[in-house]
Amino acid sequence: MENFQYYSPTKFVFGKNTENEVGKLIKQFNAKKVLIHYGGGSIIRSGLLSRVENALQKEKIDYLLLGGVQPNPRSGLVYDGIKLVKKEKIDFILAIGGGSAIDSAKAIAAGALYEGDFWDFFDRKARIRSALPIGVVLTIPAAGSEGSTATVITHENGMLKRGTGSDLLRPIFSIINPELTFTLPTYQTGAGISDMMAHIFERYLTPTKNVDLTDRLCEATLKSIIDAARVISVDPFNYEARATICWAGTIAHNGSLGVGREEDWATHGLEHELSALYDVTHGAGLAVLFPAYMEYTIDTDIMRYRQLAIRVFDVEDIPSNPKTVALEGIKRLKAFFKEIGMPLSFDEIGASEADIEILLDKLAINRGFPLGSFKKLTREDARNIFLLACKK
């Protein structure tokens, strides 16, 4: 186990009707003027935005609205948000939505207290030294941004998709009402599930030895996600299964499953280029890439893949042939992704083998090689993984 610091100060308020507490929660942090930041029409149609506005009005909290966040959130709206916050002397950002709205809110929160271009944080030219407080009302369990330090933004100049992070970006509070996820389309539910599983895999696939406790916590969470996903696929209004997915999505990325382990994040690096080039849903891109990554790196640690197969995918052990066991685990992961409506290959997401060199060039600029820690991927390794992902 490696030395670590673990710090997760977010107050999670979880359960039915909890969005109605948003006014009181913001009040606790003495906010004077709030920017409510969100995406498209669904939170308006569902009445959620009105309920949040009512909760703020009840506490006499002043606020402004800034909607329009897209999936794979863009720099343009972040710049708009920063201008608005400075002009209107906003002192609290409330994100309503999934990872895109929260990530955009985080970028605004840090950018608003910075004299230079907020993109400096993503360009590694500056470190985040202060940020406005952020609150969250979660509607899509996937990115885990409601409990994480991270934000990922795509700059429209060059469509560069990059991330940054800071403890200062952890939300002050996150409200998670599983009922708000009942009406998520099947595809979005599946992409969210794939995303949270990927967050666990990025931690599970580690070069660190002796990490039994966090291994088991990762496996426990993966197993619950799979079971709950199967319930949702036949019964989307099942509260308990939705609640499991919601909380699993949060702990998958709040750091608790990665303590003491070197994490990997190579596959996220590969996927960000897919999302940037094709505007693919992040979780769907991960469903395409992760099995390919696993097949390609299986010899890096066969016994780890074997353990995953046995403990999470209930593969029967064959002590004389761990590789067969390990491969069967990956096969079952693929079958599971298919079951929840996820794509499994490049062509299913509109990606093309012919673009692989473009993806690799952008990867070289955005991340550089070698990539990851479980297996340090060269450009050739990355190419081979993309090629594997072209196959069904």
Next chain:
Amino acid sequence: MENFQYYSPTKFVFGKNTENEVGKLIKQFNAKKVLIHYGGGSIIRSGLLSRVENALQKEKIDYLLLGGVQPNPRSGLVYDGIKLVKKEKIDFILAIGGGSAIDSAKAIAAGALYEGDFWDFFDRKARIRSALPIGVVLTIPAAGSEGSTATVITHENGMLKRGTGSDLLRPIFSIINPELTFTLPTYQTGAGISDMMAHIFERYLTPTKNVDLTDRLCEATLKSIIDAARVISVDPFNYEARATICWAGTIAHNGSLGVGREEDWATHGLEHELSALYDVTHGAGLAVLFPAYMEYTIDTDIMRYRQLAIRVFDVEDIPSNPKTVALEGIKRLKAFFKEIGMPLSFDEIGASEADIEILLDKLAINRGFPLGSFKKLTREDARNIFLLACKK
């Protein structure tokens, strides 16, 4: 799953040599004058106290020492600490030790900012509305107080052992260096392990339905504890196993394993009376009582006990006879407690069947019946559990 709030703002600093960072950590919180609060001679003999003092001196942080905390910490020293803090204008409490030192520090931290008698918090006459910030250097993994809201103090007037809690009592930071636990005596290591397992059982044994994710997280942690305990019993200087026990002890009680579940805490109630009357080590008392509690409540939820037996104690399932499977799990828990040097019956901890009515009378005063939530224990139930615990 029940609605819940989860808030764990403690910064955990975990690993080798981390105690040397204590000065810098306190400095971050702008402390002017620190009370270092600890127990007996072991932290002096090991040189730990000197290292901590050096780290504070290096940052030019003023401090005073208050040692002498006993196991099952007493009110007398808390009163002394509160007086000292007020007189010396201390603004930060640093506990070095295990649950006793931390719990005593928490009581001082809350009592120092309260006009009345600190015992009011334990008597349920007042709620904690403010507390000095607390830091921790952990030396005994057991109570989980380094990450919890709770404190348990024994009032010398009547030897009343009572607990209270508040988010304000969560330590600002907790330093956990597993190397500091290498030299713990076997009995203390075992009692710590038993204590943290009990913290998980109090959450695992719940009347709440549909708690699969936290069930699995509990089981994962229990399994890792058992495996690591067995390594330590043959190799007490094994860093990885000690690290597993340290972190397991923290997450067993920081609330993360109990989210969305109604918790029980009846067995802790029973044990506090044993500790108060016989000054038994808390974890040892729990090793005596928990198997008895489980045997007595087995029919409350046989399938839950069966699941525990299969998933944690590797008992083979007999679908036609879940009770046999469940009982075998409890038997293996007892065998494990014995293996790690824990007592299993009243006479092994100097407790007497003849005192059971005294224990029940005090329980009626301190907690009242019915007790717990998994099975609501009447006085008669509690008596029956104590009687079962008299047997080997």
